[in-house]
Amino acid sequence: xxxxxDGATPIARSxxxxxxxxxxxxxxxxxxxxxxxxxxxxxxxxxxxxVTRADGDRLTRAGHWATRCWART
Numbered sequence: 277x278x279x280x281x282d283g284a285t286p287i288a289r290s291x292x293x294x295x296x297x298x299x300x301x302x303x304x305x306x307x308x309x310x311x312x313x314x315x316x317x318x319x320x321x322x323x324x325x326x327v328t329r330a331d332g333d334r335l336t337r338a339g340h341w342a343t344r345c346w347a348r349t
Contacts, residue, residue, distance in 0.1 A: 279312075283319030283328065287312050296325070297344060306339040 277291055290313050295305045304325060312318065315330030327335045 279318060281318045281320055281325075283317055283326070286315045286317055286330070289314050295339075301344050303342050303344050304339050305342050306337055310337055 277289075279287060279291075279293075279296065281296065290311065292309055292311050293306065294309045295303045296318075297303045304320065306325065310325075310327070312327065313330065317328045319326050319328075321336075323336060324339055325337045327337065329335070
């Protein structure tokens, strides 16, 4: 599922995530899985992932950035 992490676009349906890949080959690997609910909005700040719930509550989730390498055959 493609998620937009601009902090403004709500997620269309609930999804369980353990990492979020970017289009340029990086991934933010969460410390532990996170259930995102329909209506949540996500964004990255200097520390980690910020989730703004539909009711306005804000959560910060820890993780780390990693490079994804794809082997060509």
